[in-house]
Amino acid sequence: MTVPKGAPGREGTRLISALEKCWAAIQAQHPEVPHVLFVSGTGIPKRGTEKPRRSKDAPRRQQLVTRGHHWADRWALAEDEGRLAELFIAGETVRDGGQAILQTALHEAAHALAHVRGIQDTAKGDARWHRREFAQLAREVGLQPPAKSAKPLGFSNCTLPEATLKKYAAVVRQLDGAALPALGTDEEQAETEPPETTPPGGGSTNGKRQTIECGCKPRRRIHVTPKILKGGGILCAVCTKPFTDPTAEAAQGDDELTGISHQPEPPAPDAAPTAELPHPRPGELAAEGDSSMRMQP
Structure with missing residues (x-):
């Protein structure tokens, strides 16, 4: 790990202080922009947070890196001193340099203005979708909104004009x-990040239930998830025998009937002696149409 020069314990303070100075410069140009409380962290979404798909063949919802966000009235101040909005700037945005930080801060300043003025700048059903009202506010703070909305973010992808820069x-x-x-x-x-694991059957087993049964006559059946089953055996209160997966038992029975063994084969000897088979006599050659195996040319 590389230790930063100077006072390592103040790196977080330096980061937040720099973001606050950038915001103060924006407020100097646009006095209506309110005060905020800065936080930072990763903008990469966590694994497993996307909504489940209705079908395994349905396309996954696109995961986008969050460059920043504005969350109105999230932080409570001291008693009777009101609340502050949270303004998040991702560590990945900071990595991309001052221009990326400024562009993200201006983007969030447009959202802050929308809150102050009571303007609905994102869709009510999906806050990711930026409405035309946001485009107007983005232009006001110095950004250049796209000419047309585009999925999945609407008018979100604004650029930083040379004049604003x-x-x-x-x-x-x-x-x-x-x-x-x-x-x-x-x-x-x-x-x-740990690699994603795929169950043997392919796809996720989350929420899928399997049938297990006990030794009663007639057999009693219950449905449980694989996670519950892996947590430990489940005993029947009537026959006192454990509930088991009937499909697994059937497969084991088929193996016994066919003579299939799941035991590992013993290792072959390093130098097993071989014997050369004698050549068959002309009368012993296999007749045409017999059941012997032939190599395909």
Whole structure:
């Protein structure tokens, strides 16, 4: 692990302080933009958080890296001092430098203005979808919204015009020169995450139940999830025998009938002696149409 120069314990303070200075510069240009409380972290969504698909053949919902977000009135201040919005800037955004930080901060400033003015700038059913009202606010704070909305984010993907970049040039230089702590590349983050495991049957077993039965006559059956079954045996209160998977028992019975053994074969000797078979006599050659195996040409 690389130890940063200076005071390592103050790296978080330096990061938040730099973000607050950037926000103050935006407020100087747009006084209506409110105060916020900055937080940071990874913008990469956690595994397993996406909504379950209705069919295993249905496409997965696209997972997007969160560059930042504005959460109105999330933080409570001291008694009778009101609340502050949360403004999140991802560590991956910080990694991309001052221009990326400024562009994300301006994007969230547009959301902050929408809250102050009581404007619905995202869809009620899906907060990811940015409405045309957001595009107007983004243009007001200096961003260039897309000409048309696009799935899955609507008018979200704004760009940073050259005129706005010149206006905040000093802010960008300060952010780049601060050498702020940031998160690594997406590939580096992926290496630290455990690999996804796929059950033998293919696909997820979450929520799928299997039938197990006891030794009663007639047999009593219950339905449980694989997770419950792996947690320990379940005993029947009537016959006192454990509930088992009938399909597994049937497969074992078929193996016994066919003579299939699941025991590992003993290792072959290193140098087993071989004997050369005698050549068959002309009368012993297999007749045409017999059941012997033939190699295909």
